[in-house]
Amino acid sequence: MSRIAFEPLHDEFGARVLGVDLVLGLRPDIVQSIREALDTWSLLCFPDQAMNDDAHLALTRHLGEPEAEHVTLGSTGKVVYFGTVGNVADDGSKQDAVHPRTRYQTGNELWHSDSSFRAVPTLYSINHAYEVPGEGGGTCFASMRTAWDRLPEKTQDDIEPLRVIHDYVFSRTQVAPVNLAHAASLPPVVHRLVRRNPANGRKNYYVGSHARSVLGWTCGAKSRELIDDLMDRATRSEHVYTHPWKAGDTVIWDNRCLLHRGAGYDADRWRRRMRQTRVCGAGPTLEE
Ligand code: OGA
Ligand code: MN
Numbered sequence: 001m002s003r004i005a006f007e008p009l010h011d012e013f014g015a016r017v018l019g020v021d022l023v024l025g026l027r028p029d030i031v032q033s034i035r036e037a038l039d040t041w042s043l044l045c046f047p048d049q050a051m052n053d054d055a056h057l058a059l060t061r062h063l064g065e066p067e068a069e070h071v072t073l074g075s076t077g078k079v080v081y082f083g084t085v086g087n088v089a090d091d092g093s094k095q096d097a098v099h100p101r102t103r104y105q106t107g108n109e110l111w112h113s114d115s116s117f118r119a120v121p122t123l124y125s126i127n128h129a130y131e132v133p134g135e136g137g138g139t140c141f142a143s144m145r146t147a148w149d150r151l152p153e154k155t156q157d158d159i160e161p162l163r164v165i166h167d168y169v170f171s172r173t174q175v176a177p178v179n180l181a182h183a184a185s186l187p188p189v190v191h192r193l194v195r196r197n198p199a200n201g202r203k204n205y206y207v208g209s210h211a212r213s214v215l216g217w218t219c220g221a222k223s224r225e226l227i228d229d230l231m232d233r234a235t236r237s238e239h240v241y242t243h244p245w246k247a248g249d250t251v252i253w254d255n256r257c258l259l260h261r262g263a264g265y266d267a268d269r270w271r272r273r274m275r276q277t278r279v280c281g282a283g284p285t286l287e288e
Contacts, residue, residue: 004033006041010241012146013258014043022046022250023055031062034252038124039199043141043253045243051128051250053275057081060126060277063252067115067122067278070168074185085262086272088131097267100176107175110209111142111235111259114278117168117210119189122255124279129245133270138242138263140235145204145257147234148194159205162193163215163286164227171209190215191285195256198288204257205230206285234259245274256281 006015015037020030037044060066066081073079087095087102095102115122127139148156167188172178193214196203207230213223242263243251253260255278265272282288 004030006037006044009043009045009243012239012241013041013143014045014141014241015041016045016047018047020046022049022059023051026059026062035063036199038252038254039197042143042145042258043241043243043251046250046252047246048248049128049250051248051275053082056126056128056250056275056277059250060279063124063126064279067280069278070115070118070186071182074182075179076181081277083276085127085274085276086131086137087267088271088273094271095267102267104172104176105262106264107172107209109262109264110171110174111140111231111261112171112208112210113206113255113259115255116191116206116208117166117171117186117189119284120281121166121191121285122278123281124252125255125276126250126252126279127274127276128250129247129274131271131273132245132247133265133272135270136263136265137270137272138244139251139260140240140242140263141253141258141260142235142240143204143258144206144230144234145197145202146239147230148204150233151205156194159226159230160194163190164193164207165190165212165215166208166210167212168210170212188212192288195285195288197256198282202257205234206256207231207234208259231259 003019005018068079069083114125165188168186169183195206207227211227217223
């Protein structure tokens, strides 16, 4: 096999990885290179992968503990490791824009970090694209690490000690109802606002659509102002990389330091189908 090579996708983060077969070629040294590259690049795209669910789950396990998908877990108590992103049902039929599942996913068009509403949030998400729209349907990414680096030093010092409440019901009810069992399974959690990558020491702030308020701040408007300002700073267009999915792309990203959102697409017109797994974080962010 050819040597592993990285081509930058954006000047702040992200790389296309060539010379790796994620299905047949996952030797321990390759897995180690992928881990290290994720600490450096935050997002890796592996094009032209002949992926399937078994290989996808094997890749997930190589990178850590698979995370139980929260909608199924919260609503039914069952552990499944895959989520399906897009508008194609398990039986292959297309679910149009008005379908509850498709509408529910529009919540992913708000900037977020996966499972930031869990006590132990997602470390990596791994998406594989099987069917992509002919138009639209990209996923936008932005780095809270480079955004942290751009903050004035005084702001960095002021926000470093803060803790933030993340709340799934708060964020998701803005676009769609959340069933009772699911809502009850996801009480609000507290995270550090500022996180540090244990391998390279790079810091970032950690916000997103699920970030509801700053712990201990009684003025909701002040909380909102800070969180919204941090979101805006990270996601100005020049800092955003929009991934134009091609069928066969496997993308792995680091949710500790990246925000992402769906760019949207015409779900009545196009089919879009991605499979996703997530790797659990190392522990609660307060213990990092
Ligand atoms: C995700 C996600 C948004 C999209 O895959 O976790 O939020 O529609 N995707 O691309
Ligand atoms: Mn997501």
